[in-house]
Amino acid sequence: MYQDYLGEVKKLLHGKDYKVVGKNVIRVDAIEKVTGRAKYTTDFIIENALIVRAVRSPYPHALIKKINKKPAFKIPGVVAVIIGDDIPGENQCGYYLDDQPLIATDKVRYIGDIVALVVAKDKESAWAGADAVEVKYEELPAVFDPKEALKGDFKIHNRKSPGDVKVIKGDVEQAFKECDVIVENIYKPGSQDHAYLETEAAIAIPEAQDGILVISTNQGPFRTRNAVARVLGKPQSQVRVITPYIGGGFGGKDTYGPIISSLAAVAAEITRQPAMIVHTRYDSFVYHFKRCPFEIRFKSGATKDGKLKAIEVDYLCDCGGYAAHVIGLLKRAAYHSTGVYEIPNCNVQGIAVYTNNLPVAAFNGFGNPQMLFAVESQMDLLAEKLNIDPVEFRLKNALVPGSRTGTNQLLDHSVGIKELISKVAKKADWVKKRSKQKRWQSETKKRGIGIGCSWHGCGTTGFKHDWAGASVILNPDGSVTYSTGIVEIGQGTITSHAMMVAETLGIPYEWVKVELNDTSRMPDSGETHAQRGAFIGGTAAVDAALKLRKKLNKLASEILKCDEDEITIEDGIAYSLNDASKKISFNDLVREMYQRGISPAEYGFIKARRGYPDPDTGQGDPYAAYTFGCTIAEVEIDIETGEVNVLRLYPGVAAGKILQPDVVRGQINGCAMLGLGYSLTEVVERENGKMVNPSFTDYLIPTIMDKPEIAEFISVEDEYKYSGYGAKGVGEIAFIATPLAVANAVYDAIGVRFYDLPISAEKVYFALKRK
Amino acid sequence: MEEEIRPLPKFDYFSPHSLHDLSTLLKQLKGGISFLAGGTDLLVNMKKRITIPKVIIDINRIQELSFIEKRSNNIHVGSVTRLNNLIESSIVQENVPLLTEAIRFLASHPIRNRATIGGNLCTASPAADAAPPLLALNASVKLKSPDDEKIVPLSEFFVGPRQTVRKHNEILTEIIIPCEKGSNAFMKLGRRRGFTLSVVSVAAFGIIKGDKFEDIRIALGGVAPTPIRAYKIEEMLKGVEVSDRSIEKAAEIAKSISKPSKRAKRASVEYREAMARVLTKRVLMKIAFEERG
Missing domain, CATH: 3.30.365.10 (Aldehyde oxidase/xanthine dehydrogenase, molybdopterin binding domain)
Structure with a gap:
């Protein structure tokens, strides 16, 4: 299941230097981005799309007693008012835990929690409609300090913490006794906004056979698709997510992409008309989830010869009103709490706590x-x-x-x-x-x-699966169509994929065209986060390209009448290493594939080579x-x-x-x-x-x-x-x-x-x- | 608390092409008027519903309001002159370099392409970067109503945060800056280096004869409800020997005359006062250094 891709590639290249990989090629998206032609989500807005505006809670913690939609309909232009009970599927959009309704029905847990959607023909009506919806609240005591939340009598959810983590190794107590120096402090690194240039946006368009197409700012097309399918009560095949270029993500659109997409999709599904939602800068700052503030007590000890012996760490993550991304980042922090050092004794305990703050994002x-x-x-x-x-x-x-x-x-x-x-x-x-x-x-x-x-x-x-797909199609003229489930959020990953495909096939980089990200042509490939775009997604690209390269080598050896091991392909020419006059162009080779009925397309798929640490001790292999x-x-x-x-x-x-x-x-x-x-x-x-x-x-x-x-x-x-x-x-x-x-x-x-x-x-x- | 951004409210819109047309228009209208120049402040305030004008008079097409000229010993600047045009103007650079220096780092390039000098003054932010240099340079402004025209020293123009003596039917048409030979210094302290609002800014113009301050004019932004002239410092320094001690004393006065609003965001009262001292000291040292070499 886990291939030595590095070894395989080196063998195919017969130890020669790379032609493409490691070189400063021009990014596939560079020219269109610097000339302003690159298309982002709001460039896909279609005429007559309905405008969706969320009605948001002004209270950090309150019961919803009554929602009166009627006054909104007095505003000409308002087409629909949607509350939680109107959602066709399951009213649930939690990331790791099912603790977050898309539209709150019984209570709100932070200022900005969504209680209704107003769908209107124009922006002004949508805003006026959102103002007009009457919501009756009964305020509850709110808490903003995680330590207070843990101790006091607050009930935001039916439990105080969405999750915790432990890393236990060696004998910390004994180790500290053997330390010559011990340092202990409390650290409070705070929150941060992603502050990307492009605010959150989504467009949803009803498609044939009751399907829905979503074009949105997200870092996880498949998670977005699955989230939309869930709230619409449709199979995943009925939802198609196209992710155009993204104007900065940094994790923020990993968390908020599925949410904003679901809002547009619910409106489009209920009205069966195209609908869109676009955050203003204010909306983005105030409502999209942000970096998680930590409070960390950190004790570490070393011997006088300068060797680290032990750490003891307790920390609190203030996750806000819903768990959202906290479970993952809580665990990741624990698994990295030794830093880049060998420390034989560790006792690390972290816990996430619900408060009435804005929830946290990747x-x-x-x-x-x-x-x-x-x-x-x-x-x-x-x-x-x-x-x-x-x-x-x-x-x-x-x-x-x-x-x-x-x-x-x-x-x-x-x-x-x-x-x-x-x-x-x-x-x-x-x-x-x-x-x-x-x-x-x-x-x-x-x-x-x-x-x-x-x-x-x-x-x-x-603690979550990690896999990705990719596809490579060799076209009859020798050009290559490449698709990936990884999103181009500005980081440049798709360029590296194209380079690896070109290197593996033995063709110039320019021959590879990277397609727009579309969930309908790719198996679930996870999210574009966690430094996995090139690492996992790129390996899937190599997996697909290798399958084709092996077929090409075999075919070339048959045509050139030589041994398969002799064949190499460079700059779009396949030839024999022993006799360079025995050669055939890549285009002719591909055409021959079509002629002989050999499939010129392959999917690649890989799964990360790692384990699932023990939940009680944190011992195991959390990353490849x-x-x-x-x-x-x-x-x-x-x-x-x-x-x-x-x-x-x-x-x-x-x-x-x-x-x-x-x-x-x-x-x-x-x-x-x-x-x-x-x-x-x-x-x-x-x-x-x-x-x-x-x-x-x-x-x-x-x-x-x-x-x-x-x-x-x-x-x-x-x-x-x-x-x-x-x-x-x-x-x-x-x-x-x-x-x-x-x-x-x-x-x-x-x-x-x-x-x-x-x-x-x-x-x-x-x-x-x-x- | 920061207000929510909403779609623009509805308003009536006029776009006169001359001061004469503007006067006619002002006679007909009854108030609720906002003048639109660069719009970098007005449009944001409208979206936040801080300002809800009934009528917007767009003055961008009035050519008479956009000029930079030297007449006798004064520089005259039309109120709708863009900040970037001021920065690029050789007339301004040669005659009143203090102004160039102060607005060079005001906001960002795109904002300076839109924003106007008249708008910056009429907005009357306590932290407006154009105000301290113009105060130090003894500038005045011309205010014109349909039946009157008057010249007001800038030192009498500001009355409070976002408040000036300008009446609703008056328009600021030009800024008049006397040209004088001397040394200039401007320093601003923001919370980062680029595109930032000043926490404190200090501008000074000075002449040193021999070892003594002959004339010093100094103005501060961000330390009071309006930009202020520091007359106390000016009086104290007049005829006084240039020394670390006299500069230190002047800096202490800057601190003592600073009365930042307790409600002001972005920095504490104590920090603003302390920075008024530091920047005043540095500005005076720069002038002393330049004048004496």
Whole structure:
């Protein structure tokens, strides 16, 4: 079931260098995106589509006593008012747990919970209609602090927690007794908005045979299809989801894509007319789910020779009114809580708690930015106590091939973190810059340097299935039609798929056309998240292309009358390695396939090579492979204003084969900026659980003027055997490392440690004043 | 709390092509009027229902309101001049560089392509970046109603947050800025580097003769309900020797005259006051450095 794809590909290429993979080809979507021709969801709006507007709860926690639709119908233009009881199928849209109705019927659990939909002929009527619907509520006591929610007498659901996680290994109590230094702190990394350029949107169109077509902003076409099918009470085959280009996802559209799609679909199904819903920027800020705030108590100990012995971690995840994505990110955080280090004794316990805050979404890093912020702060604190350089301390404990993780997973290969740390430190000139004596400073400015290491399991966390499909069709003219279940959210994955298909078939990259993502032509391929786009989805592409390549090799050997092993295909020509005059063009070869009745199309399908950790101990293999990251940050702090100026970032990844360096650089630099926002400026300010700074005036993402110098990334190509071309994922790793490096650099500069994020200028100013 | 964004409300719309047509129109209309210039503030406020005008008078087609000229020793700027046109104007750069410097980093490029100098002043945000330099430069504004025209010093124009002395049937037609030779300094502190509202901004114009401050004019944004001139500092520094001590003293005054609203978002009162001090010090040091080399 698990093929050594790397080995197979290398064998087919007879050990020759890659022609396409690893090269800076032009992204398949580049030209149309920079010229503005690329189509996004709202470019597909059709004339006369009905407008859907949600009626949302103004209360964080209340019983719904009565809903009166009638006043809405007084507004000309209102076509339908839909409440929970009108939903044709099951009124349920929970992500991991069935705890979230699409339209609330008996109670609301956060400000913004949907209680009705107004469907109208135009925008003005839809808004006026939504205002006119009368909802009678009976307010209930609300709670916004997870600790209070856990202790107090609040009943948001019939249980206080949607889930918990444990990682238990070794004997922590005994190990701490043997430690020479122990550090214990509480960390509170906060929320964050995805702040993508494109807000959430969906269009639903009734199709033939009672089907429904949905075009929407989502990162999981199949989950979206399944969610829509569920609320419509239809088989999955009756729902088709087309996912065009997405203007940024970062996890947010993984969570909200199925929800917004279901809203449009329910309206279209009930009216049997095309219907659409588009969030304003305000709607997006206030109602789409965001990063989960954590509160982490972290205790770690080491011996005086600098070896980590034990960690003891308790943490709370404030998931808001519904579980949504929390179960997954809670577990992922626990499975990564050792950081990139070998720690023999672990006692890690995490719990998610319902509150009346806005629920939480998947977001780049998925629990790891929060957990690793604590881990890497602890590492620097321990190093300081031990009087060991932070880089040296990390190198002493870093995972190596043969190491076992906190979940006791054996990492037998593809573990490049140690080499990566050394290389990044060297590139950043760490030893010299870290030395306090020679450091530049002025009366008002102080500089510092810090390191942060991250890791991120590739693929979905091991309590949910992880598989993907792909299809390759060889057309009679030799051109290739490729389809994938993975979504292009801007990350560049489809380019890497096209490259791998071209390399495997032995043709130029330009011959491969990547089709629009459509669930009707692909088996369930999961979501585009968890660094799985190239890792899982791309491997499915290789699986399909390999099947065809084997057929092509066999056919070529028959035509050229030579041994199959002699055949190679390069730049669209198949020839014999022993006699290059024996050759046939790729086009002729494909035409011959058609002539001889050999199928010129193949599906690929793969399942991640991993397990399902034991729910009581967390022991097991939650991920197939891990990508590693290391970033060093140099900061300059204005001690009069508190401003933190990040001067330079030195990012690095051990992500297996780098399929397309430009795309990876884009990923890494983008991640660095996302990380700077989380480090320095982005705060979701809330009142009664509702965001009160919902605009780009007050929600401060970094601008191009805030961009520091970002050094060319370091890459340790620690190839993974069981994926296409040995690639691992790269979309989240560089983000996770950035805030850790910045926070440690701030401490190095001014000797103040921050236990929460972001480190705003005002916070630094007052901290220095207190000091 | 931030208001929800909704579809634009209904309104009547007029688009006069001359000041004469505008006067005729203003005589006929009864109020509930909003003038549309760049619209970067008005349209957002309408969508948030903070402003619900009955009538919108679009003044973008009045050519007479868009100009930059030097007449005798003053720069005259038409109120509908776009911020980016001001930044690019060599007349402004050569004669009143303080203004160029201050608005160069105001909002973002697309916003500066739309937003106008008149709009920035009439909006009267306590944090408007164009106000402190114009205050420091002793600028005044011309207000025109159907039957009257008057010139008001900018220092008397602002009366409160988002409030000015302009009456509903008056339009700000131009800004008059005296040209003087001296040194300039502008500094703003935002919550990030680009496209950001100032938490505190300070603009100063100064002349130093020998070792003494001969003339200093300084204005602050973000530290009071309106942008303010710091006359106390100006008086204190007049004829005083340029030194760390005198600058430090001036900075302390900046802190003491700062009265930020307690309700102001984006930064605490204490932080704004402290930053008024830091930025005043830095602005004066820059002037001292430039003047003395």
